[in-house]
Structures are given as C-alpha cells and as structure tokens.
Amino acid sequence: MNNDQIAEAFEQIAQLLQVEDANVFRIRSYERAAETIRGLGPELSDIRESEAGLQGIPGIGEAIADKIEELLDTGELSFLQDLLDRYPPGFLELLKIPGLGPKRAALVFHELGVGSVDQLEEACVREQVRELKGMGAKSEQKLLQAIESYWRGRERALLGAMLPQAETIVEFLRELPAVISADYAGSVRRGRETVGDLDVLATSDDPAAVCKAFGEGGLLAEVTSAGGTKVSGTLPGGRQVDLRVVAPESYGAALVYFTGSQQHNIRLRERGQDRDLKVNEYGVFCADEHDGDDQEGERVAGDTEAGVYAALDLAWIPPELREDRGEIQAAAAGELPDLIESSDIRCDLHIHTNWSDGRASIAQVAESARERGYTHLGITDHSASLHVAGGISADAVRAQREEVDALNSRYVEQDADFRVLLGHEADITTDGALDLTYEVFDTVDFVVGAIHQGMSADADRMTARVVGAIETGMVDLIAHPTGRVLQTREAHGMHVSELAGAAAQFDVALEISATPDRLDLSDVHARLAQERGAKLSINTDAHSIASLDFMRFGVLTARRGWIEAETVINTWPLERLTTAWLQQRRGSSESA
DNA sequence: GCCGTTTTCGGCCCGACTGTTTTCAGTCG
Numbered sequence: 001m002n003n004d005q006i007a008e009a010f011e012q013i014a015q016l017l018q019v020e021d022a023n024v025f026r027i028r029s030y031e032r033a034a035e036t037i038r039g040l041g042p043e044l045s046d047i048r049e050s051e052a053g054l055q056g057i058p059g060i061g062e063a064i065a066d067k068i069e070e071l072l073d074t075g076e077l078s079f080l081q082d083l084l085d086r087y088p089p090g091f092l093e094l095l096k097i098p099g100l101g102p103k104r105a106a107l108v109f110h111e112l113g114v115g116s117v118d119q120l121e122e123a124c125v126r127e128q129v130r131e132l133k134g135m136g137a138k139s140e141q142k143l144l145q146a147i148e149s150y151w152r153g154r155e156r157a158l159l160g161a162m163l164p165q166a167e168t169i170v171e172f173l174r175e176l177p178a179v180i181s182a183d184y185a186g187s188v189r190r191g192r193e194t195v196g197d198l199d200v201l202a203t204s205d206d207p208a209a210v211c212k213a214f215g216e217g218g219l220l221a222e223v224t225s226a227g228g229t230k231v232s233g234t235l236p237g238g239r240q241v242d243l244r245v246v247a248p249e250s251y252g253a254a255l256v257y258f259t260g261s262q263q264h265n266i267r268l269r270e271r272g273q274d275r276d277l278k279v280n281e282y283g284v285f286c287a288d289e290h291d292g293d294d295q296e297g298e299r300v301a302g303d304t305e306a307g308v309y310a311a312l313d314l315a316w317i318p319p320e321l322r323e324d325r326g327e328i329q330a331a332a333a334g335e336l337p338d339l340i341e342s343s344d345i346r347c348d349l350h351i352h353t354n355w356s357d358g359r360a361s362i363a364q365v366a367e368s369a370r371e372r373g374y375t376h377l378g379i380t381d382h383s384a385s386l387h388v389a390g391g392i393s394a395d396a397v398r399a400q401r402e403e404v405d406a407l408n409s410r411y412v413e414q415d416a417d418f419r420v421l422l423g424h425e426a427d428i429t430t431d432g433a434l435d436l437t438y439e440v441f442d443t444v445d446f447v448v449g450a451i452h453q454g455m456s457a458d459a460d461r462m463t464a465r466v467v468g469a470i471e472t473g474m475v476d477l478i479a480h481p482t483g484r485v486l487q488t489r490e491a492h493g494m495h496v497s498e499l500a501g502a503a504a505q506f507d508v509a510l511e512i513s514a515t516p517d518r519l520d521l522s523d524v525h526a527r528l529a530q531e532r533g534a535k536l537s538i539n540t541d542a543h544s545i546a547s548l549d550f551m552r553f554g555v556l557t558a559r560r561g562w563i564e565a566e567t568v569i570n571t572w573p574l575e576r577l578t579t580a581w582l583q584q585r586r587g588s589s590e591s592a
Numbered sequence: 593g594c595c596g597t598t599t600t601c602g603g604c605c606c607g608a609c610t611g612t613t614t615t616c617a618g619t620c621g
Binding site for chain 1: 593594595603604605606607608609610611612613617618619620621
C-alpha cells in the first residue's frame, strides 16, 4: 500500500468516528495523521525500516503506527473494516453533501435507513427528512439543492480551472465602491493542485454593503447563505464560493485564517496559546486573564500577515507552504527555503511544435516565449515511435536543426538576447529501450525522456524502465515522471525515491510538468527529489501558444514542494544550461 | 489518539451562519 492509500484509510476512520460521535480529539488525531501521511515524501514502508521508525513522524503514536503496520502487512485494517461493516457501501459518500455532516448522516441512517446519496434524495422528495428532530422543510429543500449541485460539480476542480475564476471574482470585488482591498485565499492561494471551493476575502468599512453587492452582482448562480460579513453561493458551474468581509485592521489576520490550511491554523493558534495570545480572524490578542469576562485583550497584530506571524515569533510563511509540513518549525528557526518565483524562470524546455502534434511553428513559439520575458526556449517534438503524436524521423530532426540554426542566426543579427535550443522527446518504449538513434542524439541540444505507452506495468518495472533510460547517459530530462493525470489516471506506481536517487547520481533533471491536469512531479515528490539532490525542470509541455501560460501552475507546485530556484534548471542563464551543464554532461557520457 | 525539560494525565483553535429553536446544535472552514 502506498502513502495515499493509507492516508485514505485514516480519513475514512475519522469520518466514521464522527458519525459514531467519538471524542473529537481522537478524531482530530486520525485526520491529522492522514494529512501528515499525504505530505510525506518517503513511503511509509521505507520509514518503517528506518531508524526513527513510524513513531518518529509527528502525530503518529503507538496506536496509529500499529494500524499502519497492519495496512502495510495485510493491505487491510480490521478496525476500519469493523466500522465500515456497520453501514451500507455508499454511506461515506453521503458526507460529501454540503450541509449533511456526521450528525445528520447518522440521523437519517438510523431513523430512515438512508445509506446513500440516492436514498437521501428519495427521502427528501418523499418529505420524510423534515419529520426528523432538528430538521424541517427548509433543511430538506437545502439538502435537495446540495445534492443537485453535488451531482453537477462532483469532487474537486483543477487549480488551472479555478485560479482564473478566483481572479475574476477578485477583480469584480475590487471595483465595488465599498471595497478597500480584495484577494483570493484558501487552497487556490496555497496553489493546491485541486480545489474544492473558492475562498475570497475583502476589507471594507461597510461589510454589509459588500456582501449585498456580491450576492446581487450576477457572478453567483445561487446564494446559499448571506450574513453581514459572510456570503456563500455557487458559481454557474456549481462550484461553491465563500466571501468573507472584515475591517482593514483585521486584513492580515483574516488572510491568514482564510488561506489555511486548517492544520496550519491550528498550529498557529496553539503557538499563540503558548504565548498567552489568542489568534482569530480579527487579529492576535492578549489572552484575557479575567475569568468569565468576555472582553477581548489588547490587540497586538492583525493588519498584515507578516505582523500576525511576527507576533508568534515567526517569519512570514509563503502561502504555498502552509500545510503543517514543517513550515512553522522552519519559520521559527529562520530556516524557511528561499522559494523559486515565476520571475526566476528564464525558459520553457518542453514544447511541441507543428513538426509533431503541436499547433504553432517554431518561430511562433519562440516569439511568444520572448514576449513572456524568457531568454531561451527548448523545442521538443516527439520521437518517431510515437505515431499517434506524429513522431518525427531523423530527417525531420535534421531539418528542424537547420530551421533552429537559421532562427538563432537572425537573433544574433538582431543582437537579441534570445536563443532556441533544439530538444527531442524520446519515448521510453515498453521494453525499456530509448527511442533515440545516435544520429538524432548528435543532432539535438538535449533529450527529454518520457513514457507514453505501457503504463499499466507494475511499479518495479516502471521504475526500472525510467532508471534504465537515465543510465544510458543520453537523456537530460525526464518528463512527467510518474505519468499521473489528475482525476483521470492514477500515477503508475513509481518508486520516486529510487528515481530521484538515480537522477541525482547521473545528473539528470526530473520534470515538474506545469500542465494543469498533470503537475507531475507532485509537490510532495518534487520536495523528495530536491532532498535527494536531483535537479528539477519546470515545463509546460505546451502544444499551443496559449499553453505556455501554464508555467505558473508548475511554479506554484514547485513552491509547495519547498523548491528553490537553484534546483530548477529553467532558472539558470543560457550559458550555464548549455556550456556548464548540457555540454559537460554530453562530454562525460561520450567518454564513458 | 497524541503529546510533554513545568506535565505520563489532562489538556487539545476559533468563530459565522442557518434552521429550528425558546437557548442552541450542526456544519463549515
């Protein structure tokens, strides 16, 4: 079992214990364990064998460690199975309906026998739910609406789809007269690869006016809840949006609170408690000494995020790191990473042109890259064996070479600070061979290795294929290393730790594909790779001009992985990339 | 269930909004 599967088991335990009305702190322990495990780079099976062991992981004690061992050894967990056996198979899905939490799920199950979303819908239509204690006609109606939008929206959406929408909403808010400032927060601001709903924050001296204007502004298909400082609703696509409005002096505290993550916020508030400070979305306050007195203590911070963190003796923590994955300890010790920024990116090294399955010409792509402020660019069309993507022959590669050389000559004549590199995306075939002739290898400036076929093989075989390609010394960069496609295809089992080790040893870069439905390596895997000493490369894998804009999603993913600019070859000046790295690598592979 | 050089027991983040309520539980983030 891999880490995600084990985390999933603990999430299910937490949910079922909530339904069973268990101790809330016991539930929190399982939730925290699940999130911690999702954020781990190394596999639990490896950690178990290490010196520190499973209980060396924060939030993992004896009981949970035992359960991890059982899962690793048997693939099953009797404790979870016993819980699951008490409910019908579709029961956990019920908890995904907004407005139906664990208490009401237990209620409809025990009173009405409802054990799935379908059955809940039926019970609402039959007006049975309104008869239950604490429920009424209105809650029944809300549940029906929630079910409908659940069917429409399903699960989480891709960051690539939601970030532009968040920006649109923020623009709208900023134009309202009553709004002083507005920003998006939540998981979009943290750059998570998928997003459940949008969280937006505004400051104003007249919050009620902002809430009213937002609710009536036409952006929302439906308003589900509206108060004086908070509005919730759904976008036309069914996606939920929450707006919160606070006074300017609370802006920083509200931004921290609303950006999360939940676990990060809990850590901050605990840290506040240690210092006799109360942290909430309005600010940081001296904890009140007097019993039974509701008066708030003196405000010590709140208008800026940096002030809030400073009050807790912490450096400001970039939003992408706020996942309770060690960032608070790092901030306390002054050891936060110097994260890569979009402005550090000088090139995109994985781009398809109309020589294979891309839409634009080399010259068009190059011009577009120049406009984006890049100083160089790598063209990488598919190798011959990838017929479905119009893979190109050795003759075609030679013709590309001539075209690229001619283009570069023009840049030299124009005294332009821009060059095109000719790369080649060589397929790693099902038998582990590299679809690359020496002729092509000698013609191009660099080679990207990638798996596009035979992805159902097991983890050992998949890893061996890619490591084998790395060991040829003919590959400079591994594209979308684990092969996952978000919400479509699971990562093929790949031992990323082993892969990163080989990449570090042979000085091969691993890609963070910036394509929104890939983001592969993931944040967690990228962090692991950097820790193992591997170089990384952030690329769009663009097949059109517009897709060059995906770069920022790759940068966000890298930042979530604690990646510094130095690790990423796209931040290096051209000379360093070509002379100091590519040519040196090729020299060493030829002499080997 | 986890955690701790003040603690191995007794703590564990904080607030808004809704609907069904005569004062608050449930849900959400």
